[in-house]
Amino acid sequence: MSAAGVSNLQSKRVAIAGLGEIGRTVANKLAQGLPGLSLAAITTRDQAKARAWLDREGIVCPLVALDDLPDHADLVVECAPADILDQICRPMLTAGKQVMVLSASALLPRPDLVDLARAHGGQIIVPTGALIGFDAVSAAAEGTISSVQMVTRKPPNGLAGAPYLVANRISVEGLTSALCVFKGSARDAAAAFPANVNVVAALSLAGIGPDRTTIEIWADPAVTRNCHQIRVEADSASFTMSIENVPSENPRTGRITALSVIAALRKLTSPLQVGT
Ligand SMILES: NC(=O)C1=CN([C@@H]2O[C@H](COP(=O)(O)OP(=O)(O)OC[C@H]3O[C@@H](n4cnc5c(N)ncnc54)[C@H](OP(=O)(O)O)[C@@H]3O)[C@@H](O)[C@H]2O)C=CC1
Numbered sequence: 001m002s003a004a005g006v007s008n009l010q011s012k013r014v015a016i017a018g019l020g021e022i023g024r025t026v027a028n029k030l031a032q033g034l035p036g037l038s039l040a041a042i043t044t045r046d047q048a049k050a051r052a053w054l055d056r057e058g059i060v061c062p063l064v065a066l067d068d069l070p071d072h073a074d075l076v077v078e079c080a081p082a083d084i085l086d087q088i089c090r091p092m093l094t095a096g097k098q099v100m101v102l103s104a105s106a107l108l109p110r111p112d113l114v115d116l117a118r119a120h121g122g123q124i125i126v127p128t129g130a131l132i133g134f135d136a137v138s139a140a141a142e143g144t145i146s147s148v149q150m151v152t153r154k155p156p157n158g159l160a161g162a163p164y165l166v167a168n169r170i171s172v173e174g175l176t177s178a179l180c181v182f183k184g185s186a187r188d189a190a191a192a193f194p195a196n197v198n199v200v201a202a203l204s205l206a207g208i209g210p211d212r213t214t215i216e217i218w219a220d221p222a223v224t225r226n227c228h229q230i231r232v233e234a235d236s237a238s239f240t241m242s243i244e245n246v247p248s249e250n251p252r253t254g255r256i257t258a259l260s261v262i263a264a265l266r267k268l269t270s271p272l273q274v275g276t
């Protein structure tokens with residue numbers, strides 16, 4: 001249980017857009033206190049559900065409309081469905097403010113949002129999220145990277161319902177062995193699996209872009225975690241990285257994702273920053 005104060009003038013005011021798996025964990029942490037940051041506002045779809053949750057947690061925070069976020073916050077953590085990315089980002093970036101974007105798949109086809117940030121002095125921050133090693137990837141990208149290849153294996157229910165599976169009538173129900181359901185670029189994967197592989201979209205932005213970053217996606221009944229393996233070849237280093245994410249209550253989202261957001265938020269005001 002936590003009792004949260006609403007924003008104070010010295011703090012960076014943080015709002016949360018989307019009070020789901022990620023949003024609730026981040027809201028709770030901000031309410032408990034992160035140095036130099038305050039929980040300033042929340043926007044969600046089901047206000048009654050959100051209010052009941054806030055009351056249960058003892059968090060005092062206004063629920064506001066999407067368009068009003070710039071009046072309440074210096075930074076919005078976007079952890080909502082991909083299709084409202086624009087509605088969250090546009091007002092904040094036009095006001096020269098920051099948005100931490102979790103729906104990285106939805107950002108790939110929207111370079112105009114980066115242009116908007118540039119034009120108004122705003123900033124889009126994509127945290128490492130459910131992945132690993134963006135410090136090494138972005139360092140290598142200062143030199144020359146020749147390839148970034150990723151292989152994702154998820155329990156079938158972590159992929160069920162993805163638009164690509166539905167459109168191609170690929171069933172992942174009742175699988176008894178691993179099935180490769182997709183092979184292609186990060187750009188195509190983000191469009192095909194918008195709520196399942198934000199990780200590869202973010203990886204591509206850290207490295208060599210969505211057309212040269214490749215991914216294989218497997219529905220694997222033998223795994224219980226969301227498993228990602230990455231191989232990078234660069235003129236400075238070759239490296240492989242892997243992570244096995246414990247799914248949260250939302251089987252598509254690893255538990256580490258919200259913790260990555262909290263770590264990224266903490267870094268914003270910390271007097272000691274470690275890592276690239
Ligand atoms: N970059 C990364 O590494 C990762 C990114 N993600 C992405 O992060 C995002 C959030 O993930 P997660 O927290 O698991 O998702 P959830 O589905 O758990 O939560 C999303 C929340 O958004 C809310 N919502 C729906 N419509 C609106 C609206 N119009 N305005 C405001 N809020 C709305 C819903 O609230 P309500 O309950 O009121 O309907 C829901 O609770 C997703 O896009 C996901 O794909 C996920 C994992 C890793």
Ligand SMILES: O=C([O-])CC(=O)C(=O)O
Pocket residue numbers: 130195196197198199200226227245252253254255257
């Ligand atoms: O990228 C995503 O959307 C989620 C993911 O793979 C994970 O949590 O492991």
